[in-house]
Amino acid sequence: MEAYLGIDVGSVTTKVVLIDRHGTALWSSYKKTMGQPIKALQSAFSALRRGMGDIEIRGVGTTGSGRKLADYIVGADEVKNEITAHAVSAIHHIPNVRTIVEIGGQDSKLILIRNGVVVDFSMNTVCAAGTGSFLEHQAARLGIAIEELGNYALAASSPARIAGRCTVFAESDMIHKQQMGHNLEDIVAGLCDALVRNYLNNLSRGKEISDPVIFQGGVAANPGIKASFERELGKEFIVPHYYPIMGAIGAALLSRNTTQTRFRGWSLSEKQLSTSSFYCSDCPNACGVMQINDCDEVIARWGDTCGKWGRMSE
Amino acid sequence: MKLTVPHMGLLSVAYTRVLRQHGVDMQPPPKATIKTLNLGVKYSPEFACLPFKINLGNMMEALDNGADAILMPGGYGPCRFGYYGIIQEQILREQGYKFTMSTTDNPDRLSDMIDTIRDISQIRNRYDGYSVFFLILMRMAALDKATALYHYHKPREVNRGDTDQVLKQAIEMIDLADSYTKLFRTMPEVKKMYKAIRIDKSFKPVTIGVLGEIFVVIEPFANLEIEKKLGELRVEVRRGVWLSDWLNDRFRFRPFRRNQTKYATKLAKGYLNFASGGESIETVGKTVLFQKKGVDGVLHIMPFTCMPELVASAVINRISKDREYPVLSMTFDEHVSEANIITRLEAFVDLLERRRNGSISRY
Numbered sequence: 001m002e003a004y005l006g007i008d009v010g011s012v013t014t015k016v017v018l019i020d021r022h023g024t025a026l027w028s029s030y031k032k033t034m035g036q037p038i039k040a041l042q043s044a045f046s047a048l049r050r051g052m053g054d055i056e057i058r059g060v061g062t063t064g065s066g067r068k069l070a071d072y073i074v075g076a077d078e079v080k081n082e083i084t085a086h087a088v089s090a091i092h093h094i095p096n097v098r099t100i101v102e103i104g105g106q107d108s109k110l111i112l113i114r115n116g117v118v119v120d121f122s123m124n125t126v127c128a129a130g131t132g133s134f135l136e137h138q139a140a141r142l143g144i145a146i147e148e149l150g151n152y153a154l155a156a157s158s159p160a161r162i163a164g165r166c167t168v169f170a171e172s173d174m175i176h177k178q179q180m181g182h183n184l185e186d187i188v189a190g191l192c193d194a195l196v197r198n199y200l201n202n203l204s205r206g207k208e209i210s211d212p213v214i215f216q217g218g219v220a221a222n223p224g225i226k227a228s229f230e231r232e233l234g235k236e237f238i239v240p241h242y243y244p245i246m247g248a249i250g251a252a253l254l255s256r257n258t259t260q261t262r263f264r265g266w267s268l269s270e271k272q273l274s275t276s277s278f279y280c281s282d283c284p285n286a287c288g289v290m291q292i293n294d295c296d297e298v299i300a301r302w303g304d305t306c307g308k309w310g311r312m313s314e
Numbered sequence: 315m316k317l318t319v320p321h322m323g324l325l326s327v328a329y330t331r332v333l334r335q336h337g338v339d340m341q342p343p344p345k346a347t348i349k350t351l352n353l354g355v356k357y358s359p360e361f362a363c364l365p366f367k368i369n370l371g372n373m374m375e376a377l378d379n380g381a382d383a384i385l386m387p388g389g390y391g392p393c394r395f396g397y398y399g400i401i402q403e404q405i406l407r408e409q410g411y412k413f414t415m416s417t418t419d420n421p422d423r424l425s426d427m428i429d430t431i432r433d434i435s436q437i438r439n440r441y442d443g444y445s446v447f448f449l450i451l452m453r454m455a456a457l458d459k460a461t462a463l464y465h466y467h468k469p470r471e472v473n474r475g476d477t478d479q480v481l482k483q484a485i486e487m488i489d490l491a492d493s494y495t496k497l498f499r500t501m502p503e504v505k506k507m508y509k510a511i512r513i514d515k516s517f518k519p520v521t522i523g524v525l526g527e528i529f530v531v532i533e534p535f536a537n538l539e540i541e542k543k544l545g546e547l548r549v550e551v552r553r554g555v556w557l558s559d560w561l562n563d564r565f566r567f568r569p570f571r572r573n574q575t576k577y578a579t580k581l582a583k584g585y586l587n588f589a590s591g592g593e594s595i596e597t598v599g600k601t602v603l604f605q606k607k608g609v610d611g612v613l614h615i616m617p618f619t620c621m622p623e624l625v626a627s628a629v630i631n632r633i634s635k636d637r638e639y640p641v642l643s644m645t646f647d648e649h650v651s652e653a654n655i656i657t658r659l660e661a662f663v664d665l666l667e668r669r670r671n672g673s674i675s676r677y
Contacts, residue, residue: 065657080660083664121658
């Protein structure tokens, strides 16, 4: 069977998806990266082999902050930024989409689409306030499973008002509210509201959010956030079936133009791959150079400003 | 006296060799690296802008290398920049450095520049002062010309990296051209070198106008080599701010080049009716110009905490809305995340490409 592979190596999770010619997802995996993207990819690959048997890969697309790393080890035909990948995937699923709200582990994006073309976008820059990692941290602190967080929020009667400008302040404000006697549900709902306010302040800034709005990325799993958005904007937020793997699907869709794939084959899951890094000492820039090793052999190097280490491994 | 001047783009290439010939013992700061930035950040006020920090780092490295005099442009300044020299001097003295400092009081006035040159060099004759100063200006214009050719050739090059090599060579050649005659002979050579690069002539790259605060625009170290990055994404850069234009607006050494500040001010009418400092009026005016000329989009870059450009950024957002014209603003400082910059740049280029092709037909 012919299929296309999409890989989204995000900051927190690694997504792998297999689609057919028409863009239908045949198989997918959604796993925590746990700080080891290569291992995460390898385990996803062996699971894919077990689950799907023999398939012919016709194209590979990678995206996410680890897209380059994934390209080096898998051999990709299309290495795309997350914004384009998410847009392509959303347009494929809902062709008349006008706004995409995407919140992932470390970053959040707002993408505006008119007539099937991206016309504007924004992305959080330095601050991670209002992203999945923060929610996860708070859930752990409150002793709630991250999957349950949304249900707590929905059960709230009067959400507490929590300062959401900065995660550090949000946390101390949450503690303050809890010591004042607010119940857990109200605090969690307040947290969702704060995250939404923060998102709108940082990203939308006067950009027009118009229907239909798609809400995707890992945080879309949280019905509390969805409800806060809908309350704040008075608009319906559509959460697509494949919300956490939309980026990976987008990358796979983009790879459908490939004529001759650069895919390195399934042997990846058995290889002994490791990464290492060192600081180059040839000039005061002291670039951190990263390398991937297959046993003792260096397959790829990057991270140097001048490019000499990168060239050496080509 | 070993004299040092903080870097600003390629400006030091324009003056160092010429001034050395006239008896100025020049000690230019080493090329900016992470070490320069770290030094600057460590001793600068947190909310000073990136140019301030890099300049201070330049000064410290030059002083460590044996320089004992600093020349810093100053005066009433286009923004806070006018006071930078004074504050940097104080910081350096507190750190125990021994040096003499001079700031040019009035960098817009020709006579002031000539006096500065006569002060630091062995030139006594006023006429010689003019001659040297205009040679420096012409060399700066030549360097800018070489850079503009780079912008044209980089996205079209067949062998990756060829154009970068040529630019490097061109800068060296212009550096060696230390008289009017040599300079006039060098420029055709530079053009010939660019012509020899193998390029894909049928390729029509996406064009992006690069605008913003002048230091961040012209200093590759400050903007994480954004023009090279764009070139590698196969984008043709149309830079809207040039050091030679800034100089030409003040000293009129290129009679056939119109005054860019006045031109931008005219174009900006209706959006920004007065100069609000820095390059704000240029940013606004040239955004309008690029839109009219059919440049695909504008990339607006500035240092974090830059007031004039922040004003401009709000104004060009309105232009963007009015005329449905894509504009992307980015701020730079020592905390900037390169991954984030690259993602946004790539997405912006994708946006422009798809917008030009008008549909989702590619998927």
